[in-house]
Amino acid sequence: MKKIVSFFKSFLLLELLKGMSVTGRYFFAPHITVQYPDEKTPQGFRFRGLHAQRRYENGEERCIGCKLCEAVCPALAIHIEVAEREDGTRRTTRYDIDLMKCIFCGFCEESCPVDAIVETRIYEYHGEKRGDLYYTKPMLLAVGDKYEEQIAKDRAADAKYR
Amino acid sequence: MTETLVFYLFAAMTVLAALRVITARNPVQAALFLVLAFCSMAGIWLLLEAEFLAMTLILVYVGAVMVLFLFVVMMLDIDLEQLREGFWRWFPFGILLAAVMVGEMFWVLGNRLTAESGLSTVVQHAADYSNTKELGRLIYTDYVYPFELAAVLLLIAIVAAIALTLRRRKGTKTQVVSQQIAVKREDRVRLVSMPAESKIGSAKKQER
Amino acid sequence: MMELLQTIEQTGQGLLGPLWLPLWTLIKIVVVVAPIMGSVAYLTLAERKILGFMQVRPGPNRVGYWGLLQPLADGIKLLLKEIIIPSSSNKFLFISAPVLALAPALAAWAVVPFGDGMQVSNLNAGLLYILAMTSLGVYGIIIAGWASNSKYAFLGALRSAAQIVSYELAMGFALVSVLLVAQSMNLGDIVRGQQGNYGLFGWYFIPLFPVFVVYFIAGVAETNRAPFDLAEDEATIVAGFHTEYSGMGFALFFLAEYANMILIAALASVMFLGGWLNPFHGWPVLGGLTDWVPGLLWMLGKMSVMLFLFLWFRATFPRYRYDQLMRLGWKVFIPLTLVWVVVIAAWMQTPFWLW
Incomplete structure (x- = not known):
């Protein structure tokens, strides 16, 4: 009996109609798409985007070339060379981040003892040719100089959770 | 023209x-x-x-x-080479076959070819003349027995073709589509309503 | 309107003599084909929009207001793309396959009546002509699959050839019951047979409802649309028969598929939904209110509803498995339509036949 009922039910295409009623209802549902360039989703202060090197307020770069970030980087995206500067401080002569390798895990930021390498909120950057996404020290410093205000604000907001 | x-x-x-x-x-x-x-x-x-x-x-x-x-x-x-291999060997036989067929066609159509009447002119019909209707009428009245006979012959051919090619081999695994389709959700999934959260005390009890 | 056409025809006849007939036919063909091409273009937009809406997203909306120029942009892109011909393909067949797919899809439109007498050719065996033309469409696909000399294309071609031939039988039987009821193979006469004083209750979809459903589903399968798009199943055989095609070759396959979709929609509305007839004709209030609407608009409206169903199916149903697809065609649809042909034939002999 049950079999006969289900046989006729399948001929009436009830299940198909049920499925179509679901999609039919969603046809009138409001769209949830964010129209990206016009609208943007909100960002948290811990957003991990493009890297930056920070400076102290007197203009001295923070990085002391301890290589902790290079050691901790799981993608081996950071390359550092260190030398002694004329004033006797230990400074990097080379600090490269290959953004094509970087997985934006944020470990470099966590490991840094002087908050020199940070990840900013910038995610809309691009490279037009091969090598454009290989960021060298001056480039990272430039990013840091440009967005220092935002970076400092984000660190301050995060500080109480650390 | x-x-x-x-x-x-x-x-x-x-x-x-x-x-x-x-x-x-x-x-x-x-x-x-x-x-x-x-x-x-x-x-x-x-x-x-x-x-x-x-x-x-x-x-x-x-x-x-x-x-x-x-x-x-x-x-x-x-393999094209292999296909062409026996061409000349079978060529006389092919020619003979073709000649026989041409002869047969002349034998069947010869009378009409020489009579000259029905071939050269096409009967012109009125615009509302339906070839389909005429054909249907002929098939189902004058030629109903030959038509049915041909139909039965075709049916026999279908049954014979299926009977010749369909063999059940032992040990093959096949899916029964109708059974697969007949399966409903209720046959396979049992929906159990469980509380999404439980109190801390009871959770700890379970841990022990 | 009709008088205007007649005067045009008479003056043309006077001016050009025997050359007028080919010219006039050419004009009629252009008048039918150009809007079809346009609607094919906008059907792609409608498809993307409707699929988008059903998936809670807006669909294309960047090119032009509400995405209205998207088909144009797509067309230009496809036109300007390089046509890549695989080195070990059969070049002549490779190039002619898209043409062979598109030509029958457009040729079938010759007998479709958009209104009373509004058709390119008033053929007596119109229904057979349509069946013949739609059955030719499979060659484009088969040849494309074979000529590109690629495994995926070949498998796709085989799948779709078997599928189209199988479902054509179900479709043919569905049409048999239509012509049994209409007692004519002329598409215009079929629509006229559905005319009556009860509006949509006089249409054939009521006595032939199972056949109507089978016809439409078989039509979806014939055009290789979801959920029967096994021939271009991207999960198993990349893109099926048009894997190796790029640029305009691909675009022609696309055009053929959508032209076929519109054709199936047009035929469904002609044969089951009363073609250009007003659904409310003869009804107390609605009939009087709607009788001024030209038949062409009713026809286009019915076609749009059918096309919406096509897209709705695509948004709803998952793809069939191939053996299930074959089973559905051979073991369900063909027996069902055969039984219904007998039922209809018997029904028509009884006094309960009202159509």
């Missing part, structure tokens, strides 16, 4: 296509030329106001039979 021109166009196309069917090296191309031959034949039949036959030719032969032909021919892995 135009009709004659169109006729010769279609006739030339038919003959050329038929020639290419037997001369084309690639069997797929031969099959495609056969399709072309069918299509131009349908054109000639249209000129004879036999629209039902023309459409049926395209529908049945071009649309179904030749598709299955191509289907098979395309999947064959044919």
